[in-house]
Amino acid sequence: MTNRKTPEQLRSARWFAPDDLRSMGHRSRAMQMGWDDEDWTGKPVIAVINTWSDLSPCHHHLRDRAEFVKQGVLQAGGHPVEMPVHSFSEQLLKPTSMLYRNMGALEVEETLRSHPIDGAVLLGGCDKSTPALVMGAVSMGLPFIFMPAGAMLRGNYAGQKLGSGTDVWKYWDERRAGTIGKEEWMGVQGGIARSYGTCMTMGTASTMMSIADGWGLTLPGASSIPAPDAGHKRMAKSCGRRIVDMVWEDLTPDKIMTEASTRNAVTVAMATGCSTNAIIHLIAMARRAGVPLGLDDLDAIGHTTPVLANIRPSGKEYLMEDFFYAGGLPALMKELGNKLDLSVMTVSGKTLGETIESAVNYNDDVIRPLSNPLYHEGSLAVLRGNLAPDGAVIKPAAMDPKFQTHSGPCIVADSYAELKEIINDEDYPMTPDHVLVLRNAGPQGGPGMPEWGMIPMPKALLKQGHRDMVRLSDARMSGTSYGACVLHVAPEAFIGGPLALIRTGDVIDMDIPNRRLNVQVSDAEMAERRAAWTAPEPRFERGYGYVFTKHVEQADKGCDFDFLTTEFGRPVPEPEIN
Known part of the structure; x- marks a missing residue:
């Protein structure tokens, strides 16, 4: 990048640089937390947006990973600040985490807008966290990198590989049919989730992390690294280093989330045998980026994109750990060849083509070539x-x-x-x-x-x-x-x-x-x-649920809030701080 920002152009400088009453207040309160001139003078302030919580098993390692991101930020000359947002505990939230996706997106957007932040690393991965983080960050418009939580290790019981969710449904049917007993059922319960990380099937979590990767929003191949792998820690540190450069380069999401890269993301989704949830989230994320994307667009791309990832539930044997060993998403994208626009920019500062140039498919049964797809056309x-x-x-x-x-x-x-x-x-x-x-x-x-x-x-x-x-x-x-x-x-x-x-x-x-x-x-x-027909009574009469029912759109529109899409109203101005 040739037109690099100067320290005076940093967004955080509006808070800390002026010699006036308000900025003195900002600096003194920062000093209260142990900051000094070296932390705010000429350095990008990087938000590490963390969805960790003690009730989010998929994100339970993200408290640790945030420290690696911070190390990378410091190595590159930035100043990291960790900021918590909604944790999206898929397994424990009732009635459903989908109810809170838009709340999380709004929280991310306003957290970034209201604080002295120059760029962000978004830590998430379990189902609704990926679209919520991306939707909020793209609406804010600051440079950001999505850091995938990564999939857990393969499940195991009685010598059999177990896949999250997929085998739960299978064994539950057998239990209800009377072909297995309580002992086997409890064995599956204890063996199906052996580490932190998201579902290791190509469920919604792996689908959405792969989509973010295919969109160019992660470091190349980051979506495929298993959560417990040491490479995941190194990737976290690399995210911290890279976001600092992105701020200086002013590499904002509008330069990455284009119509061409959106088509790439949809193509990648279809080729992975993606979750049906991907359709709702793809539409919502694209609309936040100002890219028109509808059901017919998704279906058209699906018609011409075969399934290449032989991963459960579309596949019969393999799981995300196998996908990683086979070469991961870069290898799959290389197999897709001219079905992708390789000229699009990614958060790495390189084009998609440059990022997958050296990718290798190490197992053509896990990642099928176009000549031998798992399924003849898109997953959905x-x-x-x-x-x-x-x-x-x-x-x-x-x-x-x-x-x-x-x-x-x-x-x-x-x-x-x-x-x-x-x-x-x-x-x-x-x-x-x-x-x-x-x-x-x-x-x-x-x-x-x-x-x-x-x-x-x-x-x-x-x-x-x-x-x-x-x-x-x-x-x-x-x-x-x-x-x-x-x-x-x-x-x-x-x-x-x-x-x-x-x-x-x-x-x-x-x-x-x-x-x-x-x-x-x-x-x-x-x-x-x-x-x-008589309309039923509304589900909510107060609180967030009331806002949700008044403003949520239907599934074909991505279930976003009508007032958060790019079609609604003027862009939000920068906050007044003086």
Whole structure:
């Protein structure tokens, strides 16, 4: 970079440099914490935004990693300040961490805006933390690097590799079917999460970290390093060094998150066999960057992008640790070749092409070449029709192929409690041709769109030996999940979408090759049902939940708050500090 900032142009200098009353107050309070002239004079102040907490197992090592980031900042001549934000404990937050993604994004944006910060390293990785951190930071516009938390070690039980989530669903079905007992179930419980770090399948966490990497927002290949690997500590230190240079170079996110790099991120997502959650988060992140991205764009890229990562749940054997040993995301991107725009800039200060030039694929069964993909086209498909006029999502790569086209009568549950009664009834009258429907589980109905869309197989079918069926909802599902699950039906039932109007016994037609999802009910009949429909009571009457229900958008728009998108209002000015 030729046009480097001068110390006087640092944003933090507005707080500390002037010889006036306000700045004297800033300096004196900084001295109260042990700072002195060497800390604020001519040095970028770098925020280490940390999602660590004692209730976030995926991020439990980030308290330690923050220290390595700080070392790197100091080595490069910056001044690090660690700042905590919401921890996004995927496993322990109720009703769902998705309810708090936008709150976290807002917190990150305002934390960076209101403090004397010149650049930021964002520490996260578990599911909603990656989009929340990126959404907030890109809306603020300061130079930033995303530092992925990394995946945990492979699970192990009785000599078998275990994959987060994916094997939980598998063994739970077997337990409910009576083929394994409590001892085996407890063995899986103790062996499936053997270290800190995120899920080691290509679930939402690994998907979103890979997307950030493919977008150019991480140091090259950072998303693939396992959390316990010593290389992860070295990567953290490198992030600290690099962000200082990014501040001097004024390498802001608008120079990285472009339409071309966004297409790269989507292509990478599809090639990894990504989580269905990726669609919601990709749309939200892109819109924050001012890049128009919709369901049809995602589906079009998916049509021409094969799945190359042979990682569960789309794959059958391998996990993220295997992916790292095979060469990680740089190797996968090199296999994608001209499907990516290699001229885009990354946080490394180099083009994408330069960062993957020396990448090597060490195992072409884990990372497949284009000539031998795991699945012929992208991991996800977008369906539309009279049941989902604004779209629905399915993951064909992780389901029984016989459901590519399917027609069957539906069984409708209005709540998760009602659904559980149906799936736990061993004598419930149903066949494998039925379509099991859960509604009122979307952004407002859930509330927060919980991961209830991975509907467990009903006991009535499990005992007959069946392990998949078509399931449909306006909810999400875990990225570690699998099966013929139609998700994100929009508009959701809670606000009167067509899903609210169907009845048990209505026949639902699904045609994945032609991207159709319809219910065999006439327009006239649907109009009669709509006239008789009564809107449910709001989920919240106060607090954050009230704000959420008033402003959250539907799944096809990314579930962001309407007032936080780039289309809403003027840019926020810099705060007045004098």
